[in-house]
Amino acid sequence: MTGSTLDSAKTVLNHHPEEDVVVAHGVEHHDFRLLGIIVFLVAEGMIFLGLFMAYFTFRSVAPTWPPEGTPRLELLLPGINTAILVSSSFVIHNADTAIKKNDVKGLRLWFGITAAMGAIFLSGQLYEYFHLEFGLTTNLFASTFYVLTGFHGLHVLFGLMLILGVLWRSLKPDHYNTNSHFGVEAAEVYWHFVDVIWVILFLLLYIL
Amino acid sequence: MTQAAEFQEQANLPAHGTEPDKGDWRKYFGFSTDHKVIGIQYLVTTFIFYLVGGVLATMVRTELATPESDFVSREVYNSLFTVHATVMIFLWIVPAGTGGFGNYLIPLMIGARDMAFPRLNAIAFWIIPPAGILLMSSFLVGAPGSGWTSYPPLSLMNGKPGELIWILSVLLLGTSSILAAVNFIVTIFKMRIPGMGLNQMPLFCWAMLATSFLALIATPVLAGAMILLSFDLMVGTNFFNPTGGGDPIVYQHMFWFYSHPAVYIMILPVFGMISEIVSVHSRKPIFGYKAIAYSSIAICGLGLIVWAHHMFTSGTPPWLRMFFMITSMIIAVPTGIKVFSWLATIWGGKLRLESPLLFAMGFISLFVIGGISGVMVASVPWDIHVHDTYFIVAHLHYVLFGGSVFGLYAAFYHWFPKMTGRMLNETWGKIHFALSYVGFNLAFMPMHKLGIEGMNRRIAEYDPKFASLNLLCTIGAYLLAISTLPFLVNVCWSWVYGEKASDNPWRGLTLEWMTTSPPPVENFEADPVLATGPYDYGMGSRATEVDVPFSDASDPALSAGPSSTLRAKPDPAVAVSPSDRVGESHNR
Numbered sequence: 001m002t003g004s005t006l007d008s009a010k011t012v013l014n015h016h017p018e019e020d021v022v023v024a025h026g027v028e029h030h031d032f033r034l035l036g037i038i039v040f041l042v043a044e045g046m047i048f049l050g051l052f053m054a055y056f057t058f059r060s061v062a063p064t065w066p067p068e069g070t071p072r073l074e075l076l077l078p079g080i081n082t083a084i085l086v087s088s089s090f091v092i093h094n095a096d097t098a099i100k101k102n103d104v105k106g107l108r109l110w111f112g113i114t115a116a117m118g119a120i121f122l123s124g125q126l127y128e129y130f131h132l133e134f135g136l137t138t139n140l141f142a143s144t145f146y147v148l149t150g151f152h153g154l155h156v157l158f159g160l161m162l163i164l165g166v167l168w169r170s171l172k173p174d175h176y177n178t179n180s181h182f183g184v185e186a187a188e189v190y191w192h193f194v195d196v197i198w199v200i201l202f203l204l205l206y207i208l
Numbered sequence: 209m210t211q212a213a214e215f216q217e218q219a220n221l222p223a224h225g226t227e228p229d230k231g232d233w234r235k236y237f238g239f240s241t242d243h244k245v246i247g248i249q250y251l252v253t254t255f256i257f258y259l260v261g262g263v264l265a266t267m268v269r270t271e272l273a274t275p276e277s278d279f280v281s282r283e284v285y286n287s288l289f290t291v292h293a294t295v296m297i298f299l300w301i302v303p304a305g306t307g308g309f310g311n312y313l314i315p316l317m318i319g320a321r322d323m324a325f326p327r328l329n330a331i332a333f334w335i336i337p338p339a340g341i342l343l344m345s346s347f348l349v350g351a352p353g354s355g356w357t358s359y360p361p362l363s364l365m366n367g368k369p370g371e372l373i374w375i376l377s378v379l380l381l382g383t384s385s386i387l388a389a390v391n392f393i394v395t396i397f398k399m400r401i402p403g404m405g406l407n408q409m410p411l412f413c414w415a416m417l418a419t420s421f422l423a424l425i426a427t428p429v430l431a432g433a434m435i436l437l438s439f440d441l442m443v444g445t446n447f448f449n450p451t452g453g454g455d456p457i458v459y460q461h462m463f464w465f466y467s468h469p470a471v472y473i474m475i476l477p478v479f480g481m482i483s484e485i486v487s488v489h490s491r492k493p494i495f496g497y498k499a500i501a502y503s504s505i506a507i508c509g510l511g512l513i514v515w516a517h518h519m520f521t522s523g524t525p526p527w528l529r530m531f532f533m534i535t536s537m538i539i540a541v542p543t544g545i546k547v548f549s550w551l552a553t554i555w556g557g558k559l560r561l562e563s564p565l566l567f568a569m570g571f572i573s574l575f576v577i578g579g580i581s582g583v584m585v586a587s588v589p590w591d592i593h594v595h596d597t598y599f600i601v602a603h604l605h606y607v608l609f610g611g612s613v614f615g616l617y618a619a620f621y622h623w624f625p626k627m628t629g630r631m632l633n634e635t636w637g638k639i640h641f642a643l644s645y646v647g648f649n650l651a652f653m654p655m656h657k658l659g660i661e662g663m664n665r666r667i668a669e670y671d672p673k674f675a676s677l678n679l680l681c682t683i684g685a686y687l688l689a690i691s692t693l694p695f696l697v698n699v700c701w702s703w704v705y706g707e708k709a710s711d712n713p714w715r716g717l718t719l720e721w722m723t724t725s726p727p728p729v730e731n732f733e734a735d736p737v738l739a740t741g742p743y744d745y746g747m748g749s750r751a752t753e754v755d756v757p758f759s760d761a762s763d764p765a766l767s768a769g770p771s772s773t774l775r776a777k778p779d780p781a782v783a784v785s786p787s788d789r790v791g792e793s794h795n796r
Contacts, residue, residue, distance in 0.1 A: 050432035143445040
């Protein structure tokens with residue numbers, strides 16, 4: 001049909017379904033959930049980007065930064081914390097590799113270790129909060145410090161709950177297997193995201 | 209070859225075996241995951257909020273009928289315009305255009321059975337009624353009164369509970385908008401029927417794609433601003449409070465980083481609808497399909513880098529003002545491409561001057577006025593003169609009411625038959641159009657002059673020399689309020705008693721018309737077939753190589769009817785063109 005704006009070679013009339021890649025049996029359509037999570041994380045990233053930009057502006061407009069009288073931040077504990085969180089990203093990846101080989105025990109092991117590392121990170125952060133010499137309303141730097149790390153901490157907490165949820169579900173036989181392990185992947189992607197955000201945050205607040 | 213619509217319909221003849229699903233009305237009040245139910249839930253809910261916002265607007269105009277503040281107190285007046293703007297933006301135009309029509313139409317237009325994430329879709333809707341009721345409840349504790357922009361430090365200074373409620377409801381509505389955007393992006397990219405590439409999508413899908421990206425990228429930054437503002441409000445931090453070393457300009461940047469793109473979130477879906485309506489009712493192929501489609505994407509990209517033109521008087525450095533002035537003016541180019549394409553589509557068409565096209569043409573005329581005044585205020589010197597005056601009020605209402613709301617009305621008239629299976633009454637539709645067009649221009653045209661002469665916005669009292677023009681605006685506003693009544697009566701009456709609509713009353717080509725009215729639960733009896741492009745109107749007279757008959761008694765397999773072999777894997781023996789036929793047919 002030259003009268004049509006359709007490319008006739010591509011329409012259903014000339015479409016051969018059997019040429020499509022066959023997905024797992026019993027799945028009605030492709031699973032788009034992981035893509036959905038990734039698209040959602042773009043939005044999450046934009047919240048953090050917005051807050052980072054606000055921090056940058058505060059910093060560049062202020063005559064001295066951090067404002068005079070702000071105690072220096074201790075680097076040792078947050079440094080260890082950072083190392084733990086960054087390495088947990090590698091640990092959680094092992095779980096993904098394990099479940100792709102249908103190894104549920106391996107999945108539980110690596111997710112368990114990740115959860116423990118996340119918990120250590122959170123407790124380390126709480127410890128830091130209680131031992132800092134400034135409070136939420138001390139000055140602009142203190143406020144941004146607490147809101148940024150706190151907002152990130154909430155995300156770590158949520159990621160930890162996702163991991164624990166996956167661990168709980170993995171107790172059911174054959175809940176996760178080689179072909180179906182969306183929960184594992186979602187928790188992993190989320191954990192990587194939280195990790196990347198922390199690295200930026202650490203550089204912004206402690207190093208720069 | 210006969211008309212394209214006939215061809216497309218014949219290839220997709222919907223089964224009328226059983227009486228189409230009468231539908232249990234209770235499903236509209238429950239947690240349904242059907243995108244059509246959710247779409248209608250969105251539209252009805254947001255329209256109720258539109259009426260609430262309209263009542264608030266009428267009260268604002270009543271107060272402004274005279275120069276003194278005699279109808280309500282100054283504080284109440286501040287609350288009235290603040291809540292009016294918040295309701296109209298966050299509870300009417302954004303959710304009606306994206307959530308309402310987007311949900312209803314996108315899966316149908318791309319031939320999908322539902323959205324990619326039906327439950328997420330229902331959650332996104334069910335956030336809206338509580339958030340709206342929450343916002344309304346602020347009137348009980350002292351409604352927010354610092355404008356919908358809620359600039360600190362003003363917003364930190366009075367009425368804490370009202371301001372907090374405002375922040376919470378904006379956060380909730382933003383969340384809903386982000387969830388819907390995730391859903392649309394995945395649906396449009398992944399759920400199109402085979403054969404529908406991005407460039408075969410109806411233009412509404414392109415518009416929704418651009419809108420969803422904007423909502424996805426811009427809304428979270430508003431959420432960030434709201435989080436910081438609530439800390440300032442409740443805990444006593446000083447992010448935006450200069451007395452404690454904070455910077456109110458940072459709030460303005462974060463706020464407008466969302467709220468300028470929000471203008472495009474409100475207008476882009478309507479652009480998409482107008483592209484559909486203009487083409488169907490002019491019986492002509494859309495002029496410049498790719499130009500319209502890609503200009504939506506251009507608006508999406510440019511829309512993210514123009515926000516500071518709202519801040520030309522906020523101490524923005526001159527070099528930055530120059531940058532934002534230029535980017536803002538460049539936006540007029542993709543927008544102009546769309547407007548001229550619609551005009552070229554209407555030009556020489558076989559116009560069907562019924563309510564949908566009337567509202568669409570009303571949209572084009574009013575939106576062009578708003579667009580031109582938009583280019584005016586994009587230029588720094590002019591903006592400094594009219595900033596925070598009624599010129600801005602006139603401009604934004606020409607864009608958001610003359611643009612978005614007229615477009616939404618056009619869409620209501622166009623898709624109502626598909627949604628309900630009933631036609632709207634045409635006479636009342638024309639009365640509605642005439643009243644709202646006259647009322648709208650009467651209410652907002654004089655505001656241009658008021659603004660240039662220096663009448664400030666957001667103040668309950670004004671210089672008596674502006675009295676006569678303001679009275680004219682108020683009369684127009686009342687007329688505009690009354691114009692809603694014929695529409696309301698028309699919709700309520702027609703939904704129950706209206707003339708039965710056929711499957712394709714406007715003879716459209718896009719896939720939503722290729723099923724019953726209203727469509728069955730999973731939209732299509734069988735997977736729909738693309739026999740023509742979305743806008744191939746009047747192309748039948750062109751030379752064609754292939755002529756498929758619609759019925760052929762001697763050889764049914766060769767026709768394009770519902771039992772056609774063309775719907776399944778083509779058998780080479782019955783290829784439509786004799787020269788392509790190979791082998792002996794098994795169907796003979």
